[in-house]
Amino acid sequence: MNKSKMKILHAIRQGKIGGGETHVLDLVQELSKNDFESVVLAFTDGPLITELNKLGIKTHVILTEKPFDIGVWKEVRQLMIAEGIDLLHAHGTRAQSNTFWGARKLGIPVVYTVHGWSFHPNQNALVKKLRILSERFLVAKADVTICVSTNNLNEGRSNFPMNPAVVIKNGINFTKFNPDRSFGSLRAEFDIDEETLIVGYIARITAQKDPFTFIEAIAKVPDELNVKFLIVGDGDLKIQTVALAERLKVMHKVIFSGFRQDIPDLLSIFDIYCLPSLWEGLPIGLLEAMAMRKATISSAVNGTKEVIEDGVNGLLIEPKDAVGLRNAILRLVTEKPLRESLAKQAEIAVKKDYSISKMTLQIEDLYKKIKNR
CATH class of the missing domain: 3.40.50.2000 (Glycogen Phosphorylase B;)
Incomplete structure (x- = not known):
């Protein structure tokens, strides 16, 4: 050498x-x-x-x-x-x-x-x-x-x-996470039509990422809204998370996918990205979603608060607040101008500093x- x-x-x-x-x-x-x-x-x-x-x-x-x-x-x-x-x-x-x-x-x-x-x-x-x-x-x-x-x-x-x-x-690698390049749509793979909004969660399914609060929030979202929830990842709480989804009777609107490496392709079909963590250093998954021009909902913890200005480039909720998470989801699902504004400002913010x-x-x-x- x-x-x-x-x-x-x-x-x-x-x-x-x-x-x-x-x-x-x-x-x-x-x-x-x-x-x-x-x-x-x-x-x-x-x-x-x-x-x-x-x-x-x-x-x-x-x-x-x-x-x-x-x-x-x-x-x-x-x-x-x-x-x-x-x-x-x-x-x-x-x-x-x-x-x-x-x-x-x-x-x-x-x-x-x-x-x-x-x-x-x-x-x-x-x-x-x-x-x-x-x-x-x-x-x-x-x-x-x-x-x-x-x-x-x-x-x-x-x-x-x-x-x-x-x-x-x-x-973040802005060549890889570039919302303006072409992606093969994964909607067909998940059997989700173009009119349905997708709220996505990509993370290790562990205590840190608090999947239980996410499922509890989903259970509070009215069924009449045209929304699907896509949970991508594996981890030691995966079995318990699926069991909770079954117990709360939300499996008809939740899709569980295992670990995947085609993250930009997945993010390309998301309308909203959720990260209800209990603690974070500086979450790379959140930065990737922002680079892909996505509206995000995150817990107001640690490094996340340095990235997200609530109501400007994303929404912040308190940790373990299923009602707050439900309300944030409903807000972004029903207010398209806000969703688009947050997504645009998210991309600007992440490209400036990350x-x-x-x-x-x-x-x-x-x-x-x-x-x-």
Whole structure:
């Protein structure tokens, strides 16, 4: 390898594709090939690894689904030695907790990106305290901590020292997420006619994304409205979410689809995008929907509040508020001018502040500063 290049090990918790994994996938494609060589380590296999291999990016999988799994630390260290890694970029808590030891033993600098803290308001007090202590420890093991939103940086600093730390906001590929390019319509695949409005949810079906509140809101939407609800994704709450939809008798207006990678095509058929999360770092799915010129409804949490100005480029609701979510859905379904205005302003806002080129240049600059120390 040309040693004028920095060899970066990007560590991510899993091979499934969520927000953090999408970030890594985009970043390794955008980084300057003249200055950097990327290697990706994931702690489970999955579609992310398949996609990276198609792109010619070298990947490794070391299996664990636990943070601070001491049993894999030596294997991670050996991988760093074998690959001749110059810098570790750990994305998220599980990745940082299972890679910092090897990097520190080898004198390799560490960049830790926080895609949302592992502590949040919905935990019991003891769990939250332990998570805060673990994040304090992990931040202290990094040469630099990147937060994807100002809110996340402030939240971290309110709990422990965070120097040096910077905010580098997530960026979107506007070539891929371009509402003006042509898409194959997926309406026929889902048996939805052109007159029916589609309210979509694309996310891991987990506690963080609060699918239960979404189903409860759907149950409160009158059947006479010509609306279908499309829920795309998998996760540990998928079975319970389907069961809730059956119990609340809404399966006639809800379509469940598993994990998919044709996100721009899916977004192209949405009229409204919903993200009723309980907490977020800076939700990439929301930014993608905005780039695709969609009206959005989101919970007023963390980084989401930095992106959405309520009533201007999207609607904000309180977390776990099924009635508030129902009301927001009804408003956008019945008020087409508002829906179109929010969609237009959403695209303008995301293009102004959340480009992948801007994000990548900031990260490259950070890598170079670390190299020159």
